Amino acid sequence: MNCDDFRKHVHAYYQDRLSEAQRRDLERHAAGCTACGELYAVAQQLSCRELVEFLDDYVEGQLAAERLVVFERHLSLCADCVNFLRGYRAAQAAARAALGDAAAALDVVPMPDDLVRAILAARRA
Amino acid sequence: MEDAGAPPARAPDRPDAEARLLAALRAGEPRAFELLVREHGPRMRAAIVRLRGPVADVDDALQDAFLAAFRGLAGFEGRSRLSTWLHRIAVNAALMRARARRDEPAEDLEGLLPQFSPHGAFIGGQRRWAEAPEVELQREELRAGVRAAIDRLPENYRIPLVLRDIEGLSHAEIAEGLGTSVNAAKIRVHRARQALKTLLEQTLPGPPR
Numbered sequence: 001m002n003c004d005d006f007r008k009h010v011h012a013y014y015q016d017r018l019s020e021a022q023r024r025d026l027e028r029h030a031a032g033c034t035a036c037g038e039l040y041a042v043a044q045q046l047s048c049r050e051l052v053e054f055l056d057d058y059v060e061g062q063l064a065a066e067r068l069v070v071f072e073r074h075l076s077l078c079a080d081c082v083n084f085l086r087g088y089r090a091a092q093a094a095a096r097a098a099l100g101d102a103a104a105a106l107d108v109v110p111m112p113d114d115l116v117r118a119i120l121a122a123r124r125a
Numbered sequence: 126m127e128d129a130g131a132p133p134a135r136a137p138d139r140p141d142a143e144a145r146l147l148a149a150l151r152a153g154e155p156r157a158f159e160l161l162v163r164e165h166g167p168r169m170r171a172a173i174v175r176l177r178g179p180v181a182d183v184d185d186a187l188q189d190a191f192l193a194a195f196r197g198l199a200g201f202e203g204r205s206r207l208s209t210w211l212h213r214i215a216v217n218a219a220l221m222r223a224r225a226r227r228d229e230p231a232e233d234l235e236g237l238l239p240q241f242s243p244h245g246a247f248i249g250g251q252r253r254w255a256e257a258p259e260v261e262l263q264r265e266e267l268r269a270g271v272r273a274a275i276d277r278l279p280e281n282y283r284i285p286l287v288l289r290d291i292e293g294l295s296h297a298e299i300a301e302g303l304g305t306s307v308n309a310a311k312i313r314v315h316r317a318r319q320a321l322k323t324l325l326e327q328t329l330p331g332p333p334r
Binding site for chain 1: 155158159162163166167168170171172174175184187188191192195239241242243244245246247250251252253254255256267268271272274275286287290291311314315318319321322325326
């Protein structure tokens with residue numbers, strides 16, 4: 001296995017999609033190659049699951065620097081997490097676009113007279 | 126004589142008009158109460174709807190809010206705008222109504238959260254998202270689809286999401302409003318965003334890009 005093969009297969013490795021022989025090849029390459037070994041080590045430090053678990057702290061700028069550098073490193077290597085992060089931010093933006101103040105202004109409709117009467121009657125009650 | 130059928134009086138649009146309205150309310154002038162309800166009711170109602178979605182007791186929550194406001198008028202010191210104060214009261218009234226439903230089993234987010242392999246990698250990969258989908262999401266025609274997706278969130282996740290990402294409350298404030306721990310409030314906000322992401326992927330016409 002060379003470095004290109006390693007990069008091609010490393011994601012499948014973490015998704016448990018490699019055969020036993022492929023797994024051994026990949027681990028052997030990581031053990032003998034400084035650059036790929038570093039990638040392998042970063043992935044061991046922080047999995048996609050852990051990245052997602054702390055993603056709210058990341059988007060809100062609340063991650064400690066030690067964790068932040070590992071986060072950024074993982075994101076530089078993992079297209080899945082990049083897409084997950086974009087989708088997560090999109091969900092926040094979508095909520096603001098659909099329900100934020102500008103959008104909410106469109107939902108402001110005059111009070112029905114019977115509702116006004118009911119509220120005023122409840123005050124007197 | 127309070128007559129809700131009469132044409133509404135002119136709305137106060139200046140700080141001194143707000144001061145006059147407050148004085149009239151404190152003096153117990155019936156027309157002032159009607160003016161307050163007609164002037165501020167629509168925005169308070171919209172705030173309740175966006176927090177809770179299409180639920181049956183929106184108008185009950187609005188009535189709760191006004192009764193709380195009438196009771197609290199004596200204590201309103203004018204440090205914030207009247208509209209800001211009333212907005213906060215409306216949100217609280219909506220939360221009280223939502224909390225009253227607590228006996229009902231909390232809905233979960235089955236199928237809307239990501240799945241991971243034993244190694245902690247995504248199972249099934251991730252849908253591609255554009256680098257800055259925010260711009261696309263401003264498009265008016267997408268708004269209805271996004272609203273529909275938000276309406277599909279269980280209320281126990283929708284409310285924390287709206288409180289955090291729309292109302293801008295802290296996790297501690299959300300926890301207080303929901304009667305949960307701070308950590309539970311934080312987790313609900315986080316999961317709600319993930320679930321909304323999945324719902325948007327299911328409902329929007331292709332990833333916005």
